[in-house]
Amino acid sequence: MSQGDLDPKDWDAFRAQAHRLLDASLDKMLTASEGRVWNPLPDTLREEFNREIPREGSDTESLLTQIMPYGVGNTHPRFFGWVHGAGAPSGVLAEIIAASMNVNAGGRDHIAPVVERQVIRWCADMMGFGEAASGLVVSGTSLATIIALKVARDQALEGVSKTGIANSHLIGYTSAQAHSCVKRAFDMLGIGSEQLRVVPCNQDFEMDLTALQQQINTDRTDGLQPFCVVGTAGAVNMGAIDDLEGIADIAETENLWFHVDGAFGATARLSKYAKDRLTGVARADSLAFDFHKWLQVNYSAGCVLFKDEQAHRKSFSDRAEYLNSKSRGLAGGDFWAVDYGPELSRGFHALKIWAHLAEHGTDALGASIDRNIELARYLAKRVEAEPKLESLAPVPLNINCFRYRSDTTDMNELNEEIVFELQETGVAVPSTTLLHGELAIRVNITNHRTQESDMDILVDAVIRIGDRLSA
Numbered sequence: 287m288s289q290g291d292l293d294p295k296d297w298d299a300f301r302a303q304a305h306r307l308l309d310a311s312l313d314k315m316l317t318a319s320e321g322r323v324w325n326p327l328p329d330t331l332r333e334e335f336n337r338e339i340p341r342e343g344s345d346t347e348s349l350l351t352q353i354m355p356y357g358v359g360n361t362h363p364r365f366f367g368w369v370h371g372a373g374a375p376s377g378v379l380a381e382i383i384a385a386s387m388n389v390n391a392g393g394r395d396h397i398a399p400v401v402e403r404q405v406i407r408w409c410a411d412m413m414g415f416g417e418a419a420s421g422l423v424v425s426g427t428s429l430a431t432i433i434a435l436k437v438a439r440d441q442a443l444e445g446v447s448k449t450g451i452a453n454s455h456l457i458g459y460t461s462a463q464a465h466s467c468v469k470r471a472f473d474m475l476g477i478g479s480e481q482l483r484v485v486p487c488n489q490d491f492e493m494d495l496t497a498l499q500q501q502i503n504t505d506r507t508d509g510l511q512p513f514c515v516v517g518t519a520g521a522v523n524m525g526a527i528d529d530l531e532g533i534a535d536i537a538e539t540e541n542l543w544f545h546v547d548g549a550f551g552a553t554a555r556l557s558k559y560a561k562d563r564l565t566g567v568a569r570a571d572s573l574a575f576d577f578h579k580w581l582q583v584n585y586s587a588g589c590v591l592f593k594d595e596q597a598h599r600k601s602f603s604d605r606a607e608y609l610n611s612k613s614r615g616l617a618g619g620d621f622w623a624v625d626y627g628p629e630l631s632r633g634f635h636a637l638k639i640w641a642h643l644a645e646h647g648t649d650a651l652g653a654s655i656d657r658n659i660e661l662a663r664y665l666a667k668r669v670e671a672e673p674k675l676e677s678l679a680p681v682p683l684n685i686n687c688f689r690y691r692s693d694t695t696d697m698n699e700l701n702e703e704i705v706f707e708l709q710e711t712g713v714a715v716p717s718t719t720l721l722h723g724e725l726a727i728r729v730n731i732t733n734h735r736t737q738e739s740d741m742d743i744l745v746d747a748v749i750r751i752g753d754r755l756s757a
């Protein structure tokens with residue numbers, strides 16, 4: 287029996303407690319479709335987490351179970367806000383195994399790098415990146431984007447990691463619908479967020495490629511150095527997919543690094559409805575996407591992929607002496623994650639991703655994405671059929687932006703209030719966004735638990751609340 291200072295004093299009691307907490311977790315997941323979507327935190331619970339660090343330990347079981355109802359609500363079928371995955375019970379089991387092994391997946395010769403490599407190879411296959419692709423499991427698309435654009439930057443400017451960015455004139459391009467993480471990456475990489483040109487969109491909210499080409503021409507004439515273009519596969523506002531093949535053509539002739547932000551959209555390559563519009567993902571030099579959104583892996587889990595393994599490794603493989611690998615022993619192994627990203631110590635995040643992909647298979651994951659797209663189309667039909675509602679954007683994928691119409695009230699204020707009430711009454715959680723200055727009720731469906739009946743409950747509630755507020 288293990289008797290370290292911090293091991294349980296009574297293993298039998300610990301085992302019984304573990305089983306109780308596992309049962310509480312299973313019950314939580316079993317009832318994920320019931321009750322309110324979002325529960326505001328009671329002040330008493332907030333107070334429990336406003337204490338000084340304890341000198342003496344105490345039993346945490348009670349608080350661990352008390353917090354369970356107070357998550358974001360994204361496990362519930364009527365969570366439609368932002369872009370959140372719903373998770374799956376299988377993820378819990380892999381997390382228990384990973385926690386008990388407590389590996390450090392930064393490098394060396396053990397099972398974690400082998401599992402991670404398997405995940406990367408599967409993803410390269412799914413995204414059309416080919417056998418020679420490189421990649422890394424990361425916390426999400428935000429970090430994946432920083433890693434990808436660092437490699438793009440390093441490829442464009444010889445020696446930039448040593449000399450810094452000073453005196454360079456790097457310019458990148460993305461669309462007005464791009465996620466803010468692209469701008470953040472430009473900032474964090476020292477390129478400067480203003481060196482990211484925001485290319486306008488066409489009426490379908492896709493990057494205007496004529497405008498892109500003109501901007502590149504202008505920048506070259508001005509003596510600047512265009513180095514990369516970031517396309518979006520599934521924009522966060524309303525799901526637009528840029529013309530990725532068209533961007534790839536321009537990137538090729540202009541010799542620009544082509545990065546794709548496919549946070550949720552790229553995984554729709556598994557969907558019969560979307561795969562034809564996502565062929566251009568395979569032409570990217572790098573791709574950032576998430577497992578925790580449309581693939582339903584429990585948070586947090588994302589991925590960055592590269593076509594050119596050497597370029598990827600060159601940007602991160604400057605190891606210190608004490609980290610040198612050996613030909614034998616534990617310091618062997620040919621894949622050290624530390625050579626491919628900024629983190630050294632890291633958990634065994636690849637395990638839950640592997641378990642999820644292995645348990646469900648790509649057919650079921652793709653079918654689940656198909657059903658979400660069908661639900662978004664069903665909602666579009668319902669909005670169209672209701673005279674009191676109007677659509678504010680096309681529905682190319684899984685996001686539906688609409689609003690309640692009123693001749694008497696400020697529609698932006700009214701629809702904002704409708705969304706507050708939906709959230710606060712626990713009926714549903716959409717978010718809002720602005721499209722051409724109009725506030726939309728934004729319904730994103732990346733949830734394998736959502737049914738048609740949930741769409742009906744939402745539409746009926748919007749009309750009921752809208753009628754009352756505008757009466």
Ligand SMILES: *Cc1c(COP(=O)(O)O)cnc(C)c1O
Pocket residue numbers: 369425426427428429465467520521522547548549550576588
């Ligand atoms: C969610 C999202 C991001 C950010 O990804 P994280 O996993 O939250 O870091 C970037 N781009 C798009 C299009 C997204 O939907």
